[in-house]
Amino acid sequence: MSNKISRRTFLKMANVVAGAGALVLAGCKPPSQATTAPGVTPTTPPAQGAGAPVPALLRSGSGEEDYFNKTIDLFEKENPDIKISRIFAPGGDDYITKLDLMIASGDPPAIYAPFSTRGYRYYAAKGLSQELDSFVAADKMDLSDFHPDGMKGCHWQGKLMALPLDLWPHVIFYNKSMFKAAGLPDLTTDWNDANWNTDAYLEIAQKLTKTENGQTTVFGSNYYFNYWAAGWTFGGDWFPMDTYETGIVAEFTGDKDEKTINAVQWDADLMNKYKVAPTPAQAQSVQAGLPQLFMSNKVGMHMGNIGELSTYAKITDFEWGVAAAPNPPGGVKRHLHVWIDFWSMIKGVKNLDGSWKFMKFMVSPEAQKIYPIEFGPQSSLLSLGQYWLDIQKKLMPNLTDAELKTLTEGPKYEQIDLENWTVNFSQINAQALQPAMDECWLGEKPAKDIINGVAPKIRDLINQTKNV
Amino acid sequence: MTAVQNLAKPKGIPRRRGKLLIREYIAFYLFASPWLLGLLFFVLGPTIASLVLSMTDYPVIVAPKWIGLSNFVAMSHDDLVWQSLKVTSLYSLGAVPLGLIFAFLVALLMNQGVRGVRVYRTIYYLPAVITGVPVALVWMWVLNPDFGLVNNALRLIGIVGPKWLFSRVWVIPAFIVMSLWNIGAPMVIFLAGLQGIPVHLYEAAEIDGATAWVKFWNVTVPMMSPVILFNLVMGVIGSFQTFTPAFIMTNGGPANGSLFYGLFLYDNAFRWFKMGYASALAWLMFLIILVMTLLVFRLTNRWVYYGGSIQE
Numbered sequence: 191m192s193n194k195i196s197r198r199t200f201l202k203m204a205n206v207v208a209g210a211g212a213l214v215l216a217g218c219k220p221p222s223q224a225t226t227a228p229g230v231t232p233t234t235p236p237a238q239g240a241g242a243p244v245p246a247l248l249r250s251g252s253g254e255e256d257y258f259n260k261t262i263d264l265f266e267k268e269n270p271d272i273k274i275s276r277i278f279a280p281g282g283d284d285y286i287t288k289l290d291l292m293i294a295s296g297d298p299p300a301i302y303a304p305f306s307t308r309g310y311r312y313y314a315a316k317g318l319s320q321e322l323d324s325f326v327a328a329d330k331m332d333l334s335d336f337h338p339d340g341m342k343g344c345h346w347q348g349k350l351m352a353l354p355l356d357l358w359p360h361v362i363f364y365n366k367s368m369f370k371a372a373g374l375p376d377l378t379t380d381w382n383d384a385n386w387n388t389d390a391y392l393e394i395a396q397k398l399t400k401t402e403n404g405q406t407t408v409f410g411s412n413y414y415f416n417y418w419a420a421g422w423t424f425g426g427d428w429f430p431m432d433t434y435e436t437g438i439v440a441e442f443t444g445d446k447d448e449k450t451i452n453a454v455q456w457d458a459d460l461m462n463k464y465k466v467a468p469t470p471a472q473a474q475s476v477q478a479g480l481p482q483l484f485m486s487n488k489v490g491m492h493m494g495n496i497g498e499l500s501t502y503a504k505i506t507d508f509e510w511g512v513a514a515a516p517n518p519p520g521g522v523k524r525h526l527h528v529w530i531d532f533w534s535m536i537k538g539v540k541n542l543d544g545s546w547k548f549m550k551f552m553v554s555p556e557a558q559k560i561y562p563i564e565f566g567p568q569s570s571l572l573s574l575g576q577y578w579l580d581i582q583k584k585l586m587p588n589l590t591d592a593e594l595k596t597l598t599e600g601p602k603y604e605q606i607d608l609e610n611w612t613v614n615f616s617q618i619n620a621q622a623l624q625p626a627m628d629e630c631w632l633g634e635k636p637a638k639d640i641i642n643g644v645a646p647k648i649r650d651l652i653n654q655t656k657n658v
Numbered sequence: 659m660t661a662v663q664n665l666a667k668p669k670g671i672p673r674r675r676g677k678l679l680i681r682e683y684i685a686f687y688l689f690a691s692p693w694l695l696g697l698l699f700f701v702l703g704p705t706i707a708s709l710v711l712s713m714t715d716y717p718v719i720v721a722p723k724w725i726g727l728s729n730f731v732a733m734s735h736d737d738l739v740w741q742s743l744k745v746t747s748l749y750s751l752g753a754v755p756l757g758l759i760f761a762f763l764v765a766l767l768m769n770q771g772v773r774g775v776r777v778y779r780t781i782y783y784l785p786a787v788i789t790g791v792p793v794a795l796v797w798m799w800v801l802n803p804d805f806g807l808v809n810n811a812l813r814l815i816g817i818v819g820p821k822w823l824f825s826r827v828w829v830i831p832a833f834i835v836m837s838l839w840n841i842g843a844p845m846v847i848f849l850a851g852l853q854g855i856p857v858h859l860y861e862a863a864e865i866d867g868a869t870a871w872v873k874f875w876n877v878t879v880p881m882m883s884p885v886i887l888f889n890l891v892m893g894v895i896g897s898f899q900t901f902t903p904a905f906i907m908t909n910g911g912p913a914n915g916s917l918f919y920g921l922f923l924y925d926n927a928f929r930w931f932k933m934g935y936a937s938a939l940a941w942l943m944f945l946i947i948l949v950m951t952l953l954v955f956r957l958t959n960r961w962v963y964y965g966g967s968i969q970e
Contacts, residue, residue, distance in 0.1 A: 283929050290931050293719040316720050405804070470912075471824040475804040617930050621738065628913040632826065647737065 242540040243273045244548050247289055247299035250278035253500075257561040264560070265551045272544040281305050293318065298536035300545030301552065303355055307620075309610030310534035311437045314346035315658035320535035322350045325546045336553075339601060340530050340570045343611055346437060352532035353553045354570035356562035358495040359528040359600030362515055367508035368408070368490050372397055377491075377513030379592040381524075381603050384517060388423070388456065391491070391516040395466035398490035409476070410466040412483055412492040418623045420457040420630075422605060425522035426450035428623070434606060439615050440656045445645040449522065454630050455637040462633030470631060484510075495529060496597055500566040503586045512593040515603075528604040530570070530611075531562075568598065614655035622647045712937035722934060729938035739939070741914050742922040743946075745830060749918065750897035752834035757893055758886065761841040765848030766878075779849070786842025794906035797836050798823065808835075823908055826915035833903060833916065844889040851885035852878070883962040887954070894950050898943065919943060 248258045255278060262274050279288035286308050292298050304310050313319050340354025364377055378386045395410030421428050426449025430441050444450045460467040468476055477483045481501050484492040487508050502510060515526050533552055539545045551557050558569045563578050579594050608615040626644035630637045712729055716722035733739050768779045800807045801822040809819030820828040863873045901920035910917040927936035
């Protein structure tokens with residue numbers, strides 16, 4: 191028998207297929223507000239969607255859920271007419287994926303904090319961020335209490351698009367018990383101590399490192415960022431300083447900056463030449479399922495951010511302390527990094543007034559006393575500095591006043607993280623810089639050759655992404 | 659002739675019978691509709707959509723912009739596309755033949771009439787049941803250079819093992835070794851094929867004085883050739899789609915040493931949200947797999963024996 195399909199049957203089938211395709215394409219259509227031209231200032235916020243739930247995209251997985259829930263409970267108690275939809279997503283890329291998909295689905299979160307590898311400026315550059323100037327003006331909100339570094343990053347093309355949430359400076363955590371056993375004095379808490387430099391750091395790390403049967407059992411240091419920030423250790427930078435003002439990576443200078451190259455080489459040498467820091471493979475062995483490598487009692491000094499404090503507060507096996515990060519060689523200005531989170535709002539939320547009220551509450555002293563302070567990071571409000579200290583002292587009575595001061599002074603000596611500060615660094619890092627850093631840690635070639643080798647690729651990516 | 663085919667020519671059919679056929683026609687489409695709708699909405703629709711999207715710049719959060727063939731042109735200049743193709747091809751070249759050989763050998767063993775063979779079959783198939791993330795996590799520990807099982811075993815015989823997942827040179831061999839974990843599924847297919855070989859062929863060979871090797875080479879292999887072809891094609895397709903172990907264990911590192919094509923595609927689609935570019939990558943992957951499959955069929959024409967086919 192014949193298996194021929196008649197013309198009519200064929201047309202019927204084609205219609206069905208085309209219809210299905212059209213439906214799928216329609217499903218892919220982004221929300222109407224997403225097409226708004228960048229830079230368009232919204233008019234006076236309409237009181238539309240009053241009573242609609244306010245969706246908040248929050249981070250889970252790091253033990254922060256309880257603190258967010260506590261804060262939101264408080265808000266809902268004070269504002270019974272506003273209901274917050276609590277949407278939790280893991281941090282990092284998963285958070286970004288969730289955020290992008292919520293925007294694409296036409297139901298964006300009222301507020302979100304890009305706790306992750308991509309800052310709010312990425313969305314602002316695409317015309318998706320809700321401008322906040324009109325709300326701040328209408329409420330006569332005083333912004334002077336916010337940390338100046340935090341506020342610097344809240345503007346995009348002159349407009350307020352975010353409010354700072356917290357600060358995560360980096361310090362040295364060190365194993366005091368190990369120092370005592372090795373007959374070494376405590377580390378300095380003075381950020382301006384010129385004797386505390388990378389040479390001194392290496393010397394101590396070598397004294398602390400122990401080897402048995404050819405295997406390193408104790409590492410003096412974990413002093414390496416297994417990522418791009420290693421380039422900052424000696425006070426250099428991958429990009430020109432105006433990058434931090436514009437929020438757009440437009441030029442790469444890392445291959446011409448000796449400080450950056452030397453810093454990466456030094457970090458690699460700690461692992462491969464001096465063997466005082468674990469390689470990524472050794473770190474996996476030492477950490478062995480612990481939440482942090484430092485908790486293994488097999489690392490003398492560890493560079494980490496203050497968000498790790500609440501984890502270390504649970505250490506009972508050994509004494510630990512906090513110290514300033516060492517100075518770069520040659521008396522150069524220190525240039526480590528501090529992470530700052532922001533709350534931001536996506537355009538097109540249903541309950542705009544309720545969303546603003548909630549955002550304003552989340553940066554208020556009342557809310558910040560719970561999150562971020564109870565969780566660990568510093569508050570973005572200068573007036574809560576002492577309160578943060580009091581809480582940390584209560585949680586960690588082992589820390590001296592000098593050590594606590596080191597924690598609060600950290601941000602003064604550090605550079606702001608590029609990942610949530612710029613529009614395009616995240617992609618440049620993922621596609622070019624991070625693989626090059628991996629090569630450095632493998633120790634197969636000098637850092638200079640690797641950085642020079644990746645420079646054209648980085649410049650190419652910059653050219654692809656800088657025009658926003 | 660089926661009822662549905664009859665319906666194509668309804669002329670001259672008695673009225674009552676026609677009604678019955680229409681009811682059957684409706685019933686057929688009603689029962690087939692879950693599959694048909696699934697095909698339309700979850701296979702055909704997204705396939706067409708991805709073809710359209712491959713010609714757009716689509717960062718998901720804003721509307722797609724038509725850019726013609728620019729994504730395909732950009733792909734040809736993208737070092738990472740070539741790197742991911744290199745990584746995937748190397749893996750495929752190692753994992754597919756090795757997997758076939760091991761699965762075939764194990765199937766031969768499992769086809770022996772020894773006591774407790776069913777238990778052995780279950781044991782060999784078990785790893786195929788546990789797939790994905792847990793397996794990847796277990797292998798991360800097994801392959802750890804310092805205290806992993808593999809390097810500890812090598813140390814016992816005086817060999818300093820490689821860094822496996824932490825070395826650009828050894829990361830793909832590590833994934834190839836790991837791929838042997840999944841030989842359970844092809845093994846079962848081989849086993850079914852082996853059990854389908856008529857015993858009289860072996861008896862005839864034995865009468866002619868054939869040795870075990872001659873029987874294997876001249877009876878088993880030819881009779882198994884269609885099954886080998888099937889497993890080969892499935893292996894090639896599967897190897898080009900490798901994603902989970904690289905995503906969990908190395909995330910493409912170190913230094914892009916394990917940047918599988920599937921992982922690179924995922925990164926573009928769901929990490930950097932370059933959905934247009936990712937769609938173009940997906941179409942390239944489809945074309946590569948299609949060409950590879952056709953190539954395998956073309957090359958295997960000479961050695962695959964189909965007992966039921968008419969030989970020219």
